[in-house]
Amino acid sequence: MNREEIIERLREEDSGKLFREADQVRKVYCGDEVHLRGIIEFSNCCWRSCLYCGLRRENKKILRYRMPPDEIIELASRIVESEVRTIVLQSGDDFRYNRKMLSIIISRIKKENPGIALTLSLGERPLADYKAWKDAGADRYLLKHETANPRLYERLHPGQTLKERLKILAYLRRLDYQVGAGNIVGLPGQSLRDLADDILLMKNLEVDMAGIGPFIPQKDTPLGIYPSGNLDLTLKVLALTRIVTQNTHLPATTALSTLNPAQGQIMALKAGANVIMPDFTPEQERKNYIIYDNKTRVDLERAKELISKVQRLISQNRGDSLKWKRHQRAFAST
Numbered sequence: 331m332n333r334e335e336i337i338e339r340l341r342e343e344d345s346g347k348l349f350r351e352a353d354q355v356r357k358v359y360c361g362d363e364v365h366l367r368g369i370i371e372f373s374n375c376c377w378r379s380c381l382y383c384g385l386r387r388e389n390k391k392i393l394r395y396r397m398p399p400d401e402i403i404e405l406a407s408r409i410v411e412s413e414v415r416t417i418v419l420q421s422g423d424d425f426r427y428n429r430k431m432l433s434i435i436i437s438r439i440k441k442e443n444p445g446i447a448l449t450l451s452l453g454e455r456p457l458a459d460y461k462a463w464k465d466a467g468a469d470r471y472l473l474k475h476e477t478a479n480p481r482l483y484e485r486l487h488p489g490q491t492l493k494e495r496l497k498i499l500a501y502l503r504r505l506d507y508q509v510g511a512g513n514i515v516g517l518p519g520q521s522l523r524d525l526a527d528d529i530l531l532m533k534n535l536e537v538d539m540a541g542i543g544p545f546i547p548q549k550d551t552p553l554g555i556y557p558s559g560n561l562d563l564t565l566k567v568l569a570l571t572r573i574v575t576q577n578t579h580l581p582a583t584t585a586l587s588t589l590n591p592a593q594g595q596i597m598a599l600k601a602g603a604n605v606i607m608p609d610f611t612p613e614q615e616r617k618n619y620i621i622y623d624n625k626t627r628v629d630l631e632r633a634k635e636l637i638s639k640v641q642r643l644i645s646q647n648r649g650d651s652l653k654w655k656r657h658q659r660a661f662a663s664t
């Protein structure tokens with residue numbers, strides 16, 4: 331599909347038809363398994379100022395926390411005991427956890443839990459950090475591009491550029507990470523054309539995974555007065571990303587369940603999603619990881635309940651990217 335065709339589909343009134351199509355593509359390319367990714371939000375400190383995010387450094391209203399390395403490692407092992415095969419370490423852009431400290435955390439988690447996959451979502455760092463963490467055993471890196479419109483990107487992320495973010499994504503690919511991008515749907519000032527460009531960008535980058543969630547305001551940010559993104563439009567972007575990128579891992583994001591606690595993620599699982607990311611962050615810390623307001627908690631029990639409601643299966647493997655496996659095979663045969 332080209333940009334105009336995607337925009338046309340985003341305008342369609344009968345979204346049910348689009349969701350059914352995406353569900354078929356998901357079935358053919360990814361099967362019926364849903365992959366679980368256990369997430370640890372280990373620090374809510376961030377030195378950036380993204381206009382939509384409650385963790386921005388100017389926000390003095392949240393209690394900041396940092397989990398000690400030993401606690402992170404121990405929690406990772408507990409997650410693995412619950413039969414989740416991918417651990418996601420996520421934080422704000424927090425340089426207090428330096429290259430060496432994170433390398434130690436990564437190598438210990440990988441050593442103590444053989445066979446699991448480790449995803450990092452730690453924002454923009456010096457390139458040498460990504461290399462060190464790959465060498466330490468990290469498998470995947472999630473760095474959402476947020477919006478493919480460079481002017482909107484710069485307005486929302488003071489001091490940052492889309493060009494730099496894309497450069498980092500390309501570098502992560504060269505390091506042989508499984509790479510994730512993703513966008514926010516319903517940002518103030520965003521157009522359908524921007525959303526079509528997001529989908530085409532994810533296609534062109536051949537991302538292994540993509541997080542697609544609605545904009546939800548956080549009251550203590552400059553965008554706190556704007557309305558949330560639209561659930562139906564977010565699901566349409568998800569469905570079209572499935573159709574256009576075929577076998578990319580696509581989570582039913584927690585933000586969807588914040589918009590519609592009972593149905594949001596179920597609708598996503600029926601519109602192309604094949605991943606859920608249950609949150610294992612301890613209660614004390616989790617309540618201060620306020621990227622947006624009223625974030626619902628999706629724990630392991632809830633994730634399993636959602637999968638059973640859509641009559642799908644929980645994956646028993648670590649759910650590597652299907653694209654990445656193909657790249658690996660091509661590389662091995664040269």
Ligand code: SF4
Binds near residue numbers: 385
């Ligand atoms: S979106 Fe990420 S980088 Fe931006 S302020 Fe929030 S945590 Fe920091």
